[in-house]
Amino acid sequence: MADEHHSKPIDRMLGLVPMDAVLRHVDVQAIIDRLDLNEVIDRIDLNEVLDRVDIDRLAARLDLNALIGQIDVNAIVDRVDINAVVDRVDIEDLVARTEFGRLVMQSTTGIVTRTLDVARSTGVGLDQFVIRWVDRVLRRPRGASSGGPPSLVSSS
Numbered sequence: 513m514a515d516e517h518h519s520k521p522i523d524r525m526l527g528l529v530p531m532d533a534v535l536r537h538v539d540v541q542a543i544i545d546r547l548d549l550n551e552v553i554d555r556i557d558l559n560e561v562l563d564r565v566d567i568d569r570l571a572a573r574l575d576l577n578a579l580i581g582q583i584d585v586n587a588i589v590d591r592v593d594i595n596a597v598v599d600r601v602d603i604e605d606l607v608a609r610t611e612f613g614r615l616v617m618q619s620t621t622g623i624v625t626r627t628l629d630v631a632r633s634t635g636v637g638l639d640q641f642v643i644r645w646v647d648r649v650l651r652r653p654r655g656a657s658s659g660g661p662p663s664l665v666s667s668s
Contacts, residue, residue, distance in 0.1 A: 647654075
């Protein structure tokens with residue numbers, strides 16, 4: 513109660529003193545120099561401060577074009593490890609999900625089939641060539657050769 517009794521005369525006296533005149537004589541830098549900023553920061557509850565931030569209002573104030581204009585895309589790309597990115601890609605799954613995968617399968621199957629057909633035709637032609645030469649070496653008359661092993665040649 514004594515503090516209340518004394519505060520009223522002080523309030524009246526402060527009301528008589530022009531505050532601007534008093535503040536002009538205050539050395540603000542000396543006050544700042546005496547502050548322990550780490551102690552002040554330790555007292556701040558950042559979660560409480562962040563709860564007060566209106567993200568939508570903050571985002572509305574951003575100039576995204578200016579921000580994007582300041583980004584050095586080449587510097588970002590230079591920092592990307594392309595080998596690591598490629599290692600993470602499942603090429604087989606990617607190809608399987610595309611029309612390209614089906615085309616590759618069809619093309620590969622077609623190429624293998626045509627190659628086997630060519631190899632068979634070449635084998636047949638080579639067999640006929642060998643038979644003709646064997647017939648000449650053995651001096652068989654033309655058309656006298658059986659054309660192959662008895663079990664494979666029909667008796668017509």
